[in-house]
Amino acid sequence: MNALTAELIDPLRRHTPNLLRWSGAIARNLRRFNVAVEGKSSGNANTDALTLADLTVQQLLVDGLRDLDPLFLKCRIEAEEETGDLAAFAKESPCVIALDPIDGTRQFRDRTGDGYAVMLHLRDDEDLHYSLVYLPEMGVHGTWVQAYGATVKWGPDDPRRPAEQVVEELPVVDAEARPDSANIYLIGFLDDCEQKAELVTQAGLTGFAPEEMPGSIYPLLASGEFGGSLIHSPNLYDFPVSLQLARILGGDAVWVHNGEPVHFRETWMDDRADMLRLPGIVACAVNRKTLGVLVELARDWNPVRYAD
Numbered sequence: 001m002n003a004l005t006a007e008l009i010d011p012l013r014r015h016t017p018n019l020l021r022w023s024g025a026i027a028r029n030l031r032r033f034n035v036a037v038e039g040k041s042s043g044n045a046n047t048d049a050l051t052l053a054d055l056t057v058q059q060l061l062v063d064g065l066r067d068l069d070p071l072f073l074k075c076r077i078e079a080e081e082e083t084g085d086l087a088a089f090a091k092e093s094p095c096v097i098a099l100d101p102i103d104g105t106r107q108f109r110d111r112t113g114d115g116y117a118v119m120l121h122l123r124d125d126e127d128l129h130y131s132l133v134y135l136p137e138m139g140v141h142g143t144w145v146q147a148y149g150a151t152v153k154w155g156p157d158d159p160r161r162p163a164e165q166v167v168e169e170l171p172v173v174d175a176e177a178r179p180d181s182a183n184i185y186l187i188g189f190l191d192d193c194e195q196k197a198e199l200v201t202q203a204g205l206t207g208f209a210p211e212e213m214p215g216s217i218y219p220l221l222a223s224g225e226f227g228g229s230l231i232h233s234p235n236l237y238d239f240p241v242s243l244q245l246a247r248i249l250g251g252d253a254v255w256v257h258n259g260e261p262v263h264f265r266e267t268w269m270d271d272r273a274d275m276l277r278l279p280g281i282v283a284c285a286v287n288r289k290t291l292g293v294l295v296e297l298a299r300d301w302n303p304v305r306y307a308d
Helices: 003-030 052-068 070-074 105-110 163-168 190-202 217-223 239-248 288-298
Strands: 076-079 096-103 117-123 128-135 143-148 151-156 183-187 206-208 228-232 252-255 268-270 275-277 281-285
Touching (some): 003 096, 003 117, 003 143, 052 070, 096 105, 117 239, 128 239, 143 163, 143 217, 183 190, 190 228, 190 288, 217 239, 228 239, 252 288
Parallel strands (some): 183 206, 183 228
Antiparallel strands (some): 096 117, 117 128, 228 281
């Protein structure tokens, strides 16, 4: 961990819970209206869903980070949309703050569940150092997932108390007591997710395509209800949080073609979806035996995202 990264963790823990709670309240209210807009054309409905809520929440996140602590301006910002004062942040830096203003945009837009989230993380080229996820409609008042150092926390929000206090007092996940689950989330295989999920099930695990997911992967992974995920071309705004949770809890995220741990030195811009991505297929799991099963299963699957 470089010196700047180490210096950033405390102010992120101090400031970002309030920022994400405010952003989640905006998202929850906007969800009552028809906020769909045109924008992305990758051919995958989960990727292409775009709403005014994404754009509005990102504006709040970016401008909030700009104003809350000058240290944040020393980071690069990687944001899924283009709103907010992105130019205020560093163009070159060893640290990245990445934002996903509405993770699960299709579910948010179509009002089909409570698994959407507002999220951010801090990383460098090698690893994750801080993550915070807020799910505004999971539970009575929302749900938090936080990760830093060797700590993973998750639990309910309490809007009658300051968000920073609520998150600080969440129980820490005990990796030894956490249940081990064979449930695996599959995402990014375009029109082939259901078939790939069935292959995971045939390999002795239980594959879930996006339409079958009971909620957001982050609290499910933290709680032990899910054991991991298998992702084609993971984007750099949400996937890294799963990587951090898995590594803290004893697992990892690796490329299936060689079994090597994921890093962020090699990325590509998916112009169809307007997203930065990692190349190829990535397996992420807390249980390393599960990780081995996923690597062996998907080793020879096509690593190219688009057929044309």
